[in-house]
Amino acid sequence: MSNIVSLKCSCGAVKGTLEVVPKSFFHVHCLCRDCQRFAKHLSNSNNILDEHGGTELLQTYPKFMKITEGKENIGGIQLNKNGLYRWHTTCCNMPMANTMNSSKIPFVGIPVTFMEFTSEKDKQDILGPVIMKAFGKYAMGKMPKDAHERFPLSFMPKILGFMIKGLVKKNYVPSPFFNGKNPIIPVTNKIQEC
Ligand SMILES: [Zn+2]
Numbered sequence: 001m002s003n004i005v006s007l008k009c010s011c012g013a014v015k016g017t018l019e020v021v022p023k024s025f026f027h028v029h030c031l032c033r034d035c036q037r038f039a040k041h042l043s044n045s046n047n048i049l050d051e052h053g054g055t056e057l058l059q060t061y062p063k064f065m066k067i068t069e070g071k072e073n074i075g076g077i078q079l080n081k082n083g084l085y086r087w088h089t090t091c092c093n094m095p096m097a098n099t100m101n102s103s104k105i106p107f108v109g110i111p112v113t114f115m116e117f118t119s120e121k122d123k124q125d126i127l128g129p130v131i132m133k134a135f136g137k138y139a140m141g142k143m144p145k146d147a148h149e150r151f152p153l154s155f156m157p158k159i160l161g162f163m164i165k166g167l168v169k170k171n172y173v174p175s176p177f178f179n180g181k182n183p184i185i186p187v188t189n190k191i192q193e194c
């Protein structure tokens with residue numbers, strides 16, 4: 001059974017929904033440099049990163065995510081050449097999602113800070129436990145004991161299976177961030193700045 005989670009930025013201008021479909025998501029932490037840079041770029045690190053500099057994410061298919069209000073407050077940046085598109089709100093500088101820089105890749109990573117839960121238990125019941133912490137080598141301070149230094153190879157078959165299923169089922173459309181081939185707004189390039 002799928003669960004519908006409400007999405008809401010901290011000021012409430014941007015709202016949406018996320019369908020959490022069993023076997024179609026990964027609940028992870030990413031401690032990579034880019035996720036930290038993104039939080040810093042938004043000048044909102046305190047509200048985005050945990051004490052290790054990690055970002056808690058749900059990785060799933062774009063078609064399960066819908067933005068229903070405040071679409072005019074969406075901004076997009078790219079921190080690396082050919083890197084991810086990182087989507088955020090311009091009203092309150094909250095991260096909304098990471099996607100690939102192509103509309104045809106069935107992947108979106110949505111920060112849990114953009115989701116609304118009634119309680120910690122509610123969150124646990126819907127998202128389940130965190131199954132993987134990646135890029136621990138970039139942790140602020142000590143690396144969490146349960147983190148991997150980089151992206152664990154043991155996780156690759158799962159990601160591959162996820163991608164193949166998503167491609168076959170065309171789970172990359174509709175996406176809240178692409179109109180056909182093109183991003184819904186011009187994505188700003190911030191490669192020089194970092
Ligand atoms: Zn906002």
Ligand SMILES: [Zn+2]
Pocket residue numbers: 030031032033034035036
């Ligand atoms: Zn990351």
